Amino acid sequence: MDIELVSLTKRYGDTVAVDGINLKIRSGSYCCLLGPSGCGKTTTLQMIAGFLTPSRGTIRLEGRDLTQVHPSKRGLGIVFQSYALFPHMTAAENVAFGLEMQRVGKAERTERVRAALAMVGLAAYEDRHPRRMSGGQQQRVALARALVIRPSVLLLDEPLSNLDAKLREEMQIELRQIQRNLGTTTILVTHDQGEALSLSDRIVVMSKGRIEQIGTPQDTYERPASAFVAQFLGKTNDFSARVEGAAPARIVVGGWSAPAPVGVRGPVTVSVRPERIGFAQDGLPARVAARIFQGNHWLFQCETECGPAIVVRPNDGLPQPGEGEAVRLAWRQDDMSIRDGSLSAGAAA
Known part of the structure; x- marks a missing residue:
């Protein structure tokens, strides 16, 4: 589904974390919010998710105003930087958690969990706990948990930053393939320029709470709109x-x-x-x-x-x-x- 941000603003006292940004993300696209620490990208994602209340502006999903909707009612899938897996639960139990909250029946829940784990290459890890899994495997479980609820929009908050360089590159390819196969509208937050260039259809470069440039990876890289974009993106x-x-x-x-x-x-x-x-x-x-x-x-x-x-x-x-x-x-x-x-x-x- 299309998601639209209109004059979205977040203030903390006199500090403006996000300064009236306007952005429309097309249905089925892979959009990346890119910028250095403190630029407002994670704050923007948290407002979309519902974890933070905007000081001003609106968030629309296919024309529906989500600004005051509780996070659990927005129908969004989220993968955090820390993965946030329950250590006492198996991979299958972690993935099933969201379906249980939606009161999905046991038979359907079991089928969807198995399909989600198979999609991320973990069909043989249903009964394994997070402590017995590598960082890449935990990341896949977190992704399966977000996707199994069939979200209208998938939010990724620097999900690959804890992985080593080789594994991060492999997971970038897998993430892109999964997104293309499912066609889920996806918003990725990252400070990694290579990750943004390799994964996204559109890059939104942010600085000091504002949008510096929006464009395809190639156009943004080859024709930067400002000195900041030119220096930050490569x-x-x-x-x-x-x-x-x-x-x-x-x-x-x-x-x-x-x-x-x-x-x-x-x-x-x-x-x-x-x-x-x-x-x-x-x-x-x-x-x-x-x-x-x-x-x-x-x-x-x-x-x-x-x-x-x-x-x-x-x-x-x-x-x-x-x-x-x-x-x-x-x-x-x-x-x-x-x-x-x-x-x-x-x-x-």
């Missing part, structure tokens, strides 16, 4: 640049230049992702300060007249510049974003 290079000439004007960054988008003038900042920069015959003069091998790619730290630059190049077996070597950096016009304090646009827009 690595980026910011170069001081100038606009020269008129009709047509050109953006100039050291020895690199390209046609300027219509309406861009004066001093600007050009942002380019590290993997979009290449070594070329002509371009911005630079010196390789450090070269770091990272398996499938090389990371170069370069010094330029426009400031430091990070360059990421694939490990394709070709010779790479060494430390101290003079190079020139270049990139395509479509691979940069431009800011001047009042303008935030992709160069190709």
Whole structure:
């Protein structure tokens, strides 16, 4: 079901945790609230869940106002960061708990619990207690418990943050597959940029209680709407640049230049992702300060007249510049974003 937040606000005295955000999440989509600690993403999720009462604004599910509805009556599934499993209950008993609260009959309850555990790959763990399960298995039990009640919306509060890197990556794939198979509207809260990029259909980047940008993972990454988004969502290079000439004007960054988008003038900042920069015959003069091998790619730290630059190049077996070597950096016009304090646009827009 569609879920809509209208002027949603949460205040604690003089502190504004969530500042009048407006957001519509389409039915069946996977939406991620992304931002640093204290940005308001978890507070927003808790208001949707009903654990916190908004200071102002409304929460609508398929047009129905949920703002004053008790959490148990909202029909939402929730997976917490701590999993919150009952230690004295088996996996099957944990998963069945919500169905018991809904007074689902025993035969149907047993069938749905088995189906939910099978869906998350734990069919053989029905009788196992949480203390005898790994972190990944406990996470799956928590997910099965949330899904077994057939929620209209699934809320995930940093559910993978307690897992090691390899298991977290595996669970990201499983979560996405399960969500696609069920078509459940899903809202994920995370501070992990990689998790947001790999899982979601839409990313909502938040800062200081406000929404900085909403977009697909690719658009948000490649065309950040602000300096905050550019810096928070992955690595980026910011170069001081100038606009020269008129009709047509050109953006100039050291020895690199390209046609300027219509309406861009004066001093600007050009942002380019590290993997979009290449070594070329002509371009911005630079010196390789450090070269770091990272398996499938090389990371170069370069010094330029426009400031430091990070360059990421694939490990394709070709010779790479060494430390101290003079190079020139270049990139395509479509691979940069431009800011001047009042303008935030992709160069190709």
